[in-house]
Structures are given as structure tokens and as C-alpha cells.
Amino acid sequence: MIFLKKIIFLMVFLAIASCADSNNSKSITIGTNPAGTFYYVVGTGLSKLFSEKLDKRAIAQPASGSAVYVPLINNGEMSLGFSTSIEAGSYYQGKMNLQEQPNLRVLMRFWAMPYGYMVRGDSDLHFVSDLNGRSVVDEQSANITLSIGNSSMLMVSGLRKGDYKSITVGGLPQGITAVTDGLADAAPIALGQGNVRKANATTPGGIRFLDMSDIENVQQYFDSLGQGFNTYTVSEEDQLPGATEGLLTGSVDIYLVTSSVMSDEDALGIVRVIEESWEELQTQFAALKRGHPSLFVGKNHTIPFHSGAIKYYQDKNRWNDESEARNQLLLSRY
Numbered sequence: 001m002i003f004l005k006k007i008i009f010l011m012v013f014l015a016i017a018s019c020a021d022s023n024n025s026k027s028i029t030i031g032t033n034p035a036g037t038f039y040y041v042v043g044t045g046l047s048k049l050f051s052e053k054l055d056k057r058a059i060a061q062p063a064s065g066s067a068v069y070v071p072l073i074n075n076g077e078m079s080l081g082f083s084t085s086i087e088a089g090s091y092y093q094g095k096m097n098l099q100e101q102p103n104l105r106v107l108m109r110f111w112a113m114p115y116g117y118m119v120r121g122d123s124d125l126h127f128v129s130d131l132n133g134r135s136v137v138d139e140q141s142a143n144i145t146l147s148i149g150n151s152s153m154l155m156v157s158g159l160r161k162g163d164y165k166s167i168t169v170g171g172l173p174q175g176i177t178a179v180t181d182g183l184a185d186a187a188p189i190a191l192g193q194g195n196v197r198k199a200n201a202t203t204p205g206g207i208r209f210l211d212m213s214d215i216e217n218v219q220q221y222f223d224s225l226g227q228g229f230n231t232y233t234v235s236e237e238d239q240l241p242g243a244t245e246g247l248l249t250g251s252v253d254i255y256l257v258t259s260s261v262m263s264d265e266d267a268l269g270i271v272r273v274i275e276e277s278w279e280e281l282q283t284q285f286a287a288l289k290r291g292h293p294s295l296f297v298g299k300n301h302t303i304p305f306h307s308g309a310i311k312y313y314q315d316k317n318r319w320n321d322e323s324e325a326r327n328q329l330l331l332s333r334y
Helices: 002-023 038-053 066-074 085-093 146-156 172-180 194-202 218-225 264-276 278-284 286-290 307-315 321-331
Strands: 027-032 057-062 080-084 104-120 135-140 165-169 187-190 207-209 229-233 248-259
Touching: 027 038, 027 066, 038 057, 038 080, 038 264, 038 278, 066 080, 066 085, 066 104, 066 248, 080 085, 080 104, 085 104, 085 146, 085 229, 085 248, 104 146, 104 172, 104 229, 104 264, 104 286, 104 307, 135 146, 135 172, 135 187, 146 187, 146 218, 146 229, 146 248, 165 172, 172 187, 172 194, 187 194, 194 207, 218 229, 248 264, 264 278, 264 307, 278 286
Parallel strands: 027 057, 027 080, 135 165
Antiparallel strands: 080 248, 104 187, 104 207, 104 248, 229 248
16 A cells, blocks of 8 residues: 555656656747748747757747647747737737637747838828728738738728728738739838838839828827737838838837746746847847847737746846736736
8 A cells, every 4th residue: 555655656746747847848949930931030040049059959840820830839839939919919818710829928029010001102192191082901811910900000090991992902912912003002011021122123113101190199099909009110220111211100019929838947048048149139130120128028018928038027127017017917817
């Protein structure tokens, strides 16, 4: 009987030890979009960094899109991945008919991606508010969560469904084509993307982005929606085709996301290595110039921060009462 109890105790101990060890992973997988996309390029760079600095086997794992890798991250089957602030929040809360991903956690606000309404260079439109009565792409069936950003820009400019002719396209590239071919007056797209630069170079008169600087308190309005959409003011350093210095457009944050399953030690180590290597990463990826370690914690995050990342930011005095209140509000959903 005593021998049997010892065997049972040993089995329980080994099971607990095994669970603890599984949370401290010896490898890191990074979910990205298909090979050739910017997410994949950054993911490959991070995998090299983690292999060198964390002494862990790290690989970038391309997938057809976040719909494939986000559920794997939530379940702890994949370590990390990229997701926009809008998309991550929609997954976490199960919005827009997406499956809830309650274990999803953010490690950092990696960089900001300017996102706004594009028109032809010869268009008579200059502000988003000028789109009243025009043909406007406001839905992309392949990027459904971006409709939140589209509607946010239109609503803050005083426009509602019915004030313009609503057009749905398959994806972001189709929106660009609709504008350059004259099938739509305006379409939303991330500023500076390769297909935007191509459109600017091949379209007579180029392309332009519409401004929102005619509207007061735009960021406060976006904050009130709590959906992770923000403003972005273009600087001279950005060098974004069709976007002059001072242009006020929208933006989404690009998150590095993980699961609550990841150990605090691993999460803290990943954030630490990225911050320590930030200058090196910026030289490799120009988009990271729109990010900085001091901005890793945003005030309107859409999913909870990982507890290991929180410990890191507390040590750096970047985690305040507002951050904690926001985090607890998000955690209280489950």
C-alpha cells in the first residue's frame, strides 16, 4: 500500500513537472502571413534574433493568414504571431462572427501602420469628409476586421451608410485597382505598401491620401470607440507616396501576440531581447521607425497583456494605473 502511494505521488510529481517544462518552451514558432509578405520578413528576422540571443530554436511559420495561426497561438500550439490591434480585439471578444480566442495575449505594441483613404492624384477630393455622395470602398471581404477602421474614419468625418455609395471588394489590392481604374472614388489601404507605391508610379498623376485634419478631437473619438484604431500624423521622415507632411490619417497598431499558456520567463525574455536589439531591428525593417520601446504599452490595447510582459514593463516604470485598469477590464470578460 505504501509502495502504491509512492508510485502515485511520483506520477503526479512528474505530471506537474512536465506541465511546467512545457510552458518554458525550448523552441519558438512565429506565425506569419505567406512568404514574401512583410510579416514573414519580420518573423524571419525575429526567429534569427531569438535563436542567437535566447538560445532557442526559432522559426517563422508562414500561413495563408491570421485566421490560420491566431487560433493555434491561442491554444498554445504556436508561440507568437502578428495581429493588428483591431483584429486581435475582434478575435479575443469573438466579434464579427469570429471564434473567441480567450487565451490571446499581447507582448508589445510593435509598430504603428498608417492606414487611410486613397484617391487618384487628379481627384477633386482632399478630406475624408469630402466623400459625401461619392463611391467609397468600405468593406473588404478578405479583411473583414479592417471595416472597423474604415467606418471609424468615415463616422468621425460625419458620414454614415447612405451618405455615400458603399462598395465591397475582395481585398486591399482590389480596392487600389478600383480607384486607379475609376470604379471607386476612394479606397482604404495601408500607406507605403508596395502596391501603393506601384499605383503611385503607374497611375497618371499618381495617388493621394485624404486628410482628416479638418475634424477636431479625432483621436478622442477613436479612443471612445475602444477598438484599437488611432490617428497618425505623417512626418517628413516617413516618405510615404501620396502623403504630405502633416497629413492626419488613421492607423492600426501591429501587436506581437502570444498565449496565456506561455511562461512569464519566456514572455519577459522575448520582450527584453527585442528591446535590447531595437536599433538593429530598425536598420533591417524601416516600418519599425514608427515604433519604439517606450511605446510598447499602448493606452487603448484591445487584448490583455501577458503577465510576463507586465512584469517587464513594471520594472521599466511603463506600466501605470491606467494600463492596469484597462487590462483588468479586458480580463474580466472571461
